[in-house]
Amino acid sequence: MKICAIILSAGKSKRFNSDLPKFVHSISGKQLIDFNIEALEKNKNINQIKIITSKTNSHFIESKNKELFIQNPIDGTGGAIKQFYNSNKNFDYYLVLLADTPIFDYKIINNFLSDGIKSKVDISVLSQNANNPSGYGRIILNKDRLIKIVEESDCNADEKNVKLVNTGIFLISKKSIKNVFSLIKNKIKKEYYITDLIDISHKQNLKLKAYINDKSPILGVNNFKELNDLEKISQDIIKSKLINSGVKILHPETVYIETDVQISKDVIIEPNVVIKKGVKILKGTTIKSFSYLENCYVGKNCLIGPFARLRPEAILQDDVKIGNFVEIKNSKLASKVKVNHLSYLGDSTIGKNSNIGAGTITCNFDGKNKFHSKIGDNCFIGTNSSIIAPVNIGNNSYIAAGSVITKNVPKNYFSISRAKQKNLKNFKR
Numbered sequence: 001m002k003i004c005a006i007i008l009s010a011g012k013s014k015r016f017n018s019d020l021p022k023f024v025h026s027i028s029g030k031q032l033i034d035f036n037i038e039a040l041e042k043n044k045n046i047n048q049i050k051i052i053t054s055k056t057n058s059h060f061i062e063s064k065n066k067e068l069f070i071q072n073p074i075d076g077t078g079g080a081i082k083q084f085y086n087s088n089k090n091f092d093y094y095l096v097l098l099a100d101t102p103i104f105d106y107k108i109i110n111n112f113l114s115d116g117i118k119s120k121v122d123i124s125v126l127s128q129n130a131n132n133p134s135g136y137g138r139i140i141l142n143k144d145r146l147i148k149i150v151e152e153s154d155c156n157a158d159e160k161n162v163k164l165v166n167t168g169i170f171l172i173s174k175k176s177i178k179n180v181f182s183l184i185k186n187k188i189k190k191e192y193y194i195t196d197l198i199d200i201s202h203k204q205n206l207k208l209k210a211y212i213n214d215k216s217p218i219l220g221v222n223n224f225k226e227l228n229d230l231e232k233i234s235q236d237i238i239k240s241k242l243i244n245s246g247v248k249i250l251h252p253e254t255v256y257i258e259t260d261v262q263i264s265k266d267v268i269i270e271p272n273v274v275i276k277k278g279v280k281i282l283k284g285t286t287i288k289s290f291s292y293l294e295n296c297y298v299g300k301n302c303l304i305g306p307f308a309r310l311r312p313e314a315i316l317q318d319d320v321k322i323g324n325f326v327e328i329k330n331s332k333l334a335s336k337v338k339v340n341h342l343s344y345l346g347d348s349t350i351g352k353n354s355n356i357g358a359g360t361i362t363c364n365f366d367g368k369n370k371f372h373s374k375i376g377d378n379c380f381i382g383t384n385s386s387i388i389a390p391v392n393i394g395n396n397s398y399i400a401a402g403s404v405i406t407k408n409v410p411k412n413y414f415s416i417s418r419a420k421q422k423n424l425k426n427f428k429r
């Protein structure tokens with residue numbers, strides 16, 4: 001059994017008010033099209049994944065390492081399949097997904113595909129009941145038999161009331177896909193519709209099925225309002241999963257967490273926190289309000305924030321404390337390091353138990369290049385110190401407040417570098 005999965009992404013995104021095609025817009029940090037690519041990659045029965053795109057859209061997809069098929073002209077979802085099939089005829093089944101209709105739960109696709117193959121369908125349509133069916137093709141049944149799909153703009157009054165809708169996902173057999181050559185252009189839109197395959201195939205008595213999805217709804221995106229609706233659903237899925245696994249999220253409706261994060265149980269996330277993709281947080285850690293974390297690692301029992309910013313490649317070992325208005329980037333903080341107030345640590349390594357005083361800045365950039373600062377174990381960096389990289393401060397050293405450190409400091413040393421205070425008498429104002 002040879003199965004080809006196709007994702008349609010050649011549309012012009014006319015209803016979407018953006019210079020970018022809709023499928024490159026993200027939901028919870030992931031491009032719309034990537035949800036479907038990843039869902040398909042999880043299915044072992046699929047032999048090939050192909051993306052149908054246009055000349056203008058193709059450069060947004062080239063980096064995804066998938067085979068592309070360029071649709072030309074852009075003549076509708078039916079036109080896309082017709083052009084593709086013309087040069088890809090050697091599959092037993094074609095599984096069609098839309099780039100603007102992301103699948104959050106790959107199991108829905110697995111079940112849909114295996115049901116279709118088991119029931120030896122000619123066409124199976126992934127359908128669902130919608131409270132608000134507007135914008136979707138209506139699934140028309142006659143005594144439980146699928147007979148046609150009618151697009152919203154072609155619906156009569158009765159058809160408009162039908163709540164069973166087409167998600168856009170089809171499984172089409174070798175036998176029925178040949179009907180793409182019988183499609184005729186829709187009179188209103190002047191495009192070929194994949195949905196018209198149903199009417200044609202019904203008239204040939206082929207085996208058709210409306211497979212009902214009763215799990216989380218599959219929604220398409222044609223405008224920014226629908227993108228926002230999907231974002232809410234995706235956020236609910238991500239946060240519910242974490243809450244069920246033992247993460248305590250306070251006022252979850254105020255917290256934003258992207259896909260591809262790992263958060264252990266007994267982590268506490270306070271209101272108004274943003275956690276972007278690539279973040280890993282181990283158990284017992286608290287992320288306090290208004291903190292913003294991206295692509296970083298936070299060990300066990302850390303206290304982060306409020307108002308902390310952890311940028312990419314911030315690696316914090318266990319029991320680290322990061323306080324308010326502290327930014328960490330590409331830096332490794334060993335266990336029990338404290339950076340409690342108003343600091344920037346970039347391109348640095350900080351040894352265990354060191355205390356970084358308020359206002360400490362690692363000056364990592366000379367306007368052209370970036371340099372590294374190394375601070376050893378058990379150091380005390382006094383308030384308002386500037387550490388001019390590249391520089392190495394040895395273990396157990398003590399830097400006096402207000403110092404500008406430009407040279408290495410050996411271990412166990414005290415270092416002070418600040419202008420001498422002068423007190424001048426008889427000053428009058």
Ligand code: UD1
Binds near residue numbers: 073
């Ligand atoms: C389509 C379905 C509708 C379904 C809905 C689900 C048709 C005719 N209608 O409507 O029944 O309820 O999806 O979301 O199929 N595309 C191409 N080439 C084209 C035209 C479109 O690849 O020539 C791609 C688009 O990039 C998009 C997808 O196909 O990813 C769907 O196209 P769109 O125009 O958004 O279809 P809908 O009107 O939403």
Ligand code: CA
Binds near residue numbers: 220221222
């Ligand atoms: Ca759509």
